[in-house]
Amino acid sequence: MEDDKAAPPAGDAMREAARHASARSARASALLHDYVELIADLLEGTGEARPTDIARRLGVSHATAIKAIARLKREGLAHSKPYRGVFLTAEGQALAAEVKARHRVVVDVLLALGVPAEVAEMDAEGIEHHVSEATLAAFERFLGRPRTPG
Amino acid sequence: MEDDKAAPPAGDAMREAARHASARSARASALLHDYVELIADLLEGTGEARPTDIARRLGVSHATAIKAIARLKREGLAHSKPYRGVFLTAEGQALAAEVKARHRVVVDVLLALGVPAEVAEMDAEGIEHHVSEATLAAFERFLGRPRTPG
DNA sequence: CGCAAAATGTAGCCTTGGCTTCAACATGGC
DNA sequence: GCCATGTTGAAGCCAAGGCTACATTTTGCG
Numbered sequence A, B: 001m002e003d004d005k006a007a008p009p010a011g012d013a014m015r016e017a018a019r020h021a022s023a024r025s026a027r028a029s030a031l032l033h034d035y036v037e038l039i040a041d042l043l044e045g046t047g048e049a050r051p052t053d054i055a056r057r058l059g060v061s062h063a064t065a066i067k068a069i070a071r072l073k074r075e076g077l078a079h080s081k082p083y084r085g086v087f088l089t090a091e092g093q094a095l096a097a098e099v100k101a102r103h104r105v106v107v108d109v110l111l112a113l114g115v116p117a118e119v120a121e122m123d124a125e126g127i128e129h130h131v132s133e134a135t136l137a138a139f140e141r142f143l144g145r146p147r148t149p150g
Numbered sequence C: 001c002g003c004a005a006a007a008t009g010t011a012g013c014c015t016t017g018g019c020t021t022c023a024a025c026a027t028g029g030c
Numbered sequence D: 001g002c003c004a005t006g007t008t009g010a011a012g013c014c015a016a017g018g019c020t021a022c023a024t025t026t027t028g029c030g
Helices: A010-046 A051-058 A062-074 A090-112 A117-130 A133-142 B010-046 B051-058 B062-074 B090-112 B117-130 B133-142
Strands: A078-080 A086-088 B078-080 B086-088
Touching (some): A010 A051, A010 A090, A010 A117, A010 B010, A010 B051, A010 B117, A051 A062, A086 A090, A117 B010, A117 B117, A133 B117, B010 B051, B010 B062, B010 B090, B010 B117, B051 B062, B062 B078, B086 B090, B090 B117, B090 B133
16 A cells, blocks of 8 residues: 555645645744744843844844844834834734743643753754644643633 | 843853754754655655655755755765665664654654644654754653663 | 944845756657 | 657755844943
8 A cells, every 4th residue: 555656646745745834834933933032031021122132142143133123023023213122013922922832831841741941941942833733732731721711 | 130131141141042053953954854754765665765756745846855955965964876866875864763763752742642643743843853862762751662771 | 522332233145945947868658 | 769758957046044244323431
């Protein structure tokens, strides 16, 4: 069985292609998510999110951060006036909340599975962007804190 | 405490920067991993790995696949003669085995956590590239199949 | 106030990973 | 044996996300 060798790509290959496409798109949005999450964090913590701080926390040059911020603005997630800090739009804030919640759940699952705290934080940073809604729900069930049942 | 607002970035920000750097580098190798994994799969299944098949399975154009294959060759993971299929070097095979093992473990953990099979496959495609050795070990312990103790 | 330092922004360069288009090669059918 | 078809490969375009170098603006200190 499984002699899809010759020709007909449809069934299997298509599903696999879809999986990869999905992973690629998650990879693409991961950067934006990181920025939004961090900006929210800075705003909460210190009241302002300056490009330099963002760059330092992300470990990139300030120019890189500024270009990314420009993209955030283009996508309607953030706004800023020159030489003033960066702020999130309503949409950006919503995204940040979502991303942060997801991050927490992923870390907690890793911890529950016996992953050391340091490592859990590390890996979660990459994993969180690939956790779908369904998986997130399963994680929450597993942690014994199901989402609003309604 | 925690007034790292003003100046000295060292402690906290540095660790966070390291986390992000690590995630970025995982993102970078993810593509290579996907190709190597798929090539191994095709070689096993049908005996040959043609660029066109690779492209179809990955859901990209054949040109994109060929460029990626060139990169695999540059990195010493694959080799190929023009118009003949693609093959993995010893290093490539080792990497493929590692990646596939990781994939299996991630899928199994997701399943054990109650994620539906379809979704588990989907998410694993992205997650697997961000699972460190330590986390992988924890996963295996959780699944009750610890690695060779030696 | 005025000037130096720091933060911000801009420009230009590189690599990656997509794409399409076109040329070259191989294969199979007739 | 030859030509159509399909695979392969090469070239060139684009956006993203890094970087450095340079220009500009703000800020704060003397």
